[in-house]
Each structure stands twice: as structure tokens, then as C-alpha cells.
Amino acid sequence: MLVPIVLHKPELTVLLTQRTDHLASHAGQIAFPGGKVDQDDRDALAAALRETREETGLDQTYIEPIGFLDAYLTRVTGFQIVPVVALVRPGFVLSPHEGEVADIFEVPLRFLMSRENHLRHSRQWQGKERYFYAMPYGERYIWGATAGMIMNLYDRLYRAP
Numbered sequence: 208m209l210v211p212i213v214l215h216k217p218e219l220t221v222l223l224t225q226r227t228d229h230l231a232s233h234a235g236q237i238a239f240p241g242g243k244v245d246q247d248d249r250d251a252l253a254a255a256l257r258e259t260r261e262e263t264g265l266d267q268t269y270i271e272p273i274g275f276l277d278a279y280l281t282r283v284t285g286f287q288i289v290p291v292v293a294l295v296r297p298g299f300v301l302s303p304h305e306g307e308v309a310d311i312f313e314v315p316l317r318f319l320m321s322r323e324n325h326l327r328h329s330r331q332w333q334g335k336e337r338y339f340y341a342m343p344y345g346e347r348y349i350w351g352a353t354a355g356m357i358m359n360l361y362d363r364l365y366r367a368p
Contacts, residue, residue, distance in 0.1 A: 208241030209255040210276065210292045210360065211265070213313060220313035221357075222295065223349070224262060227309045237349045239290065239356065240265070251275075251289035263311050264302030269295050276359045281352045282337075290356050314344050319357050320364065 211222040226236050240262045244254040256267045276290040301311050318324055319342060328341040328350065340354035349357070 208239045208288045208290045208356070209259045209270070210239055210290050210356065211259070211270065211295045212292065212316060213295045213297060215297055215313075219316040221316055221319055222263070222265070222311065222313050223347075223353070224303070224308045225310040225312070225347075227307055236351065236353070237347055238353050241288070241291075252291050255289075255291040255293075262304045262308050264304075265295070265299050269299045271296075276356060276363065279352060279356050279359065286352075288352065288356070290359070292360065312347070314347070314349070318342075318344060319349075320361055322361075325354075325358060325361070 213220045213222055222240070223237050224240055226238055240259040241255050242258040242262070244251060245257070248254040248257060252272055256270065256272075259265050259270070260267060270293045272291055272293045274292050276292060279288040279290060280286070281288065303309070303311050324342050324344075326341045326343070327338055329336050329338045331337070339351055340358050341348065341350040342354050342357065343349070
């Protein structure tokens with residue numbers, strides 16, 4: 208999974224995708240580009256770069272990986288995600304994968320790193336109240352695993368040890 212921070216001036220943004228509605232897992236949700244590590248991928252970084260290119264058309268020549276966030280385990284689907292944080296130079300051309308990506312958009316990093324935008328929501332699921340982070344941005348509803356990874360980035364950047 209790639210956490211792409213685009214180096215726009217004067218404001219940094221984060222590139223996100225909206226998954227298509229027909230996917231088997233996390234359909235219609237806002238997500239970072241990325242997916243499963245294939246047998247041919249040498250590691251999580253290689254998988255993140257490959258999946259990002261496949262899903263968004265973003266060429267890796269624009270991407271500079273700078274580190275990893277803590278691994279993230281999705282509660283419902285059980286996916287173990289290794290988020291790779293990367294800086295992305297502007298000038299790229301995007302081409303969403305028709306079968307997987309309904310839209311590609313950017314959100315200001317300032318918005319995602321502002322504590323007042325980190326909401327806790329809940330829903331009933333399988334008879335239990337489930338709590339999760341949400342960061343509504345305009346008509347976009349960033350929540351669940353994506354919001355959890357954004358919170359991990361926030362913790363790394365702004366919380367004292």
C-alpha cells in the first residue's frame with residue numbers, strides 16, 4: 208500500500224483512490240493505492256509501486272519512498288497492510304484502472320493532519336457496536352483502514368514519544 212504525498216507548491220496533498228462498487232472487498236471505499244504482494248514482488252515496497260502503477264498509472268519515476276508506517280491489520284477482512292510512505296513529484300499523468308478504481312483525487316495533507324478532522328464514528332455490525340476513525344472531506348468519506356493509516360501517520364509526525 209502506498210501513502211503518496213504529492214509535493215505540490217505551496218501545499219502538499221495525499222493521493223487517494225475510490226474503489227469501484229463491484230469489488231469483493233472494501234467496495235466503493237476510499238483507499239490508498241496498493242494491493243497484495245505477488246510472488247514476483249521482492250518485498251512490500253515493490254508490491255506498492257507495482258500496484259500503484261496498475262491502479263492509477265502513476266509511474267514510479269515520480270515516486271521517492273521515504274519509509275514505512277506500522278503494519279495495519281483490517282479487522283473484518285483480515286488483510287495485513289504494510290503502508291509505504293512516499294513523496295511524489297508533480298507532473299505525472301494518472302489513468303485509473305477501470306475494473307478497480309472509480310476515481311483518483313487528492314486531499315490536502317494539512318486537512319488530514321488536523322486533529323479537528325479526526326472523528327470517531329460507530330456503526331452496528333454483526334450485533335456489535337464498532338468504532339472507527341473517519342475524516343469526511345467534502346463529498347468523500349475517508350474511514351476505516353485508510354483513516355486508521357492516516358492516524359498512524361499523524362501519530363508518527365505529531366505525537367510526542
